[in-house]
Amino acid sequence: ETGVTQTPRHLVMGMTNKKSLKCEQHLGHNAMYWYKQSAKKPLELMFVYSLEERVENNSVPSRFSPECPNSSHLFLHLHTLQPEDSALYLCASSQDWLQKQYFGPGTRLTVL
Amino acid sequence: DAKTTQPTSMDCAEGRAANLPCNHSTISGNEYVYWYRQIHSQGPQYIIHGLKNNETNEMASLIITEDRKSSTLILPHATLRDTAVYYCIVRGETSGSRLTFGEGTQLTVNP
Numbered sequence: 001e002t003g004v005t006q007t008p009r010h011l012v013m014g015m016t017n018k019k020s021l022k023c024e025q026h027l028g029h030n031a032m033y034w035y036k037q038s039a040k041k042p043l044e045l046m047f048v049y050s051l052e053e054r055v056e057n058n059s060v061p062s063r064f065s066p067e068c069p070n071s072s073h074l075f076l077h078l079h080t081l082q083p084e085d086s087a088l089y090l091c092a093s094s095q096d097w098l099q100k101q102y103f104g105p106g107t108r109l110t111v112l
Numbered sequence: 113d114a115k116t117t118q119p120t121s122m123d124c125a126e127g128r129a130a131n132l133p134c135n136h137s138t139i140s141g142n143e144y145v146y147w148y149r150q151i152h153s154q155g156p157q158y159i160i161h162g163l164k165n166n167e168t169n170e171m172a173s174l175i176i177t178e179d180r181k182s183s184t185l186i187l188p189h190a191t192l193r194d195t196a197v198y199y200c201i202v203r204g205e206t207s208g209s210r211l212t213f214g215e216g217t218q219l220t221v222n223p
Contacts, residue, residue: 042216043156090155100146100158101156101158101211103155105154105155106154108153
C-alpha cells in the first residue's frame with residue numbers, strides 16, 4: 001500500500017468510447033504523474049503536474065486529456081483510443097517534482 | 113540525464129545476497145543514482161537513492177564507486193518476493209529533470 005490509489009484497476013473499452021482513469025494520493029504530495037507501460041516496453045512519462053499546473057506533456061496524442069482539479073486527484077480522460085493504446089497506465093506522486101515517486105497499482109486498459 | 117546500462121537478467125538463491133550492477137559512465141556531478149523495482153503487474157516501488165556516499169535503508173544498500181561511474185544495489189538476504197525488474201536511473205536534481213526508466217534487470221530469486 002503506497003498511499004496512491006487508482007481506479008478502475010481494469011478497463012476494457014471500444015474505440016468510440018469515452019472513459020476516465022482516476023488517481024488519488026493520500027500523502028500530501030504536490031506533484032502527480034501519468035505513465036504508460038506497454039507490453040515489453042519501458043515506462044513512458046506522459047504528463048507531470050506540479051501544484052495542479054501541468055509542467056510536462058511529452059508529445060502525448062490529444063485523445064489523452066489529463067485533469068488535475070486539486071493536489072490529491074489526477075484524472076486521465078480517454079476518447080477515441082486505438083488498440084495500440086492498450087497498456088498499463090500508472091499514476092505516481094511525489095512531495096515535489098524532484099523527489100522520489102510513489103506509484104499506484106495501475107489501470108490495465110484494453111482497447112478493442 | 114545520464115544513460116545507464118544494466119544486465120538484462122540475473123538469478124539469485126533465496127537467502128543469499130543479490131548484487132545488481134549498474135553502469136553510468138556519463139554521470140555528472142549533480143546527478144543522483146536512483147533504484148526502483150517493479151514486481152510483475154504492479155506499480156514501481158522506490159528502493160533507494162544516493163549521490164556519492166554509500167547508502168543503506170531497510171530494503172537495500174547502495175554502493176557507488178568513487179568515480180561515480182557505476183553502482184551496485186545489494187539486497188542482503190533475497191527472498192522470493194524480491195523477484196522483480198530492478199531499474200537503475202540517473203537523475204539530476206534540477207528543474208525539469210525527469211525519471212527515465214530503461215529496460216532494467218529481471219532478478220529471479222530461486223528457492
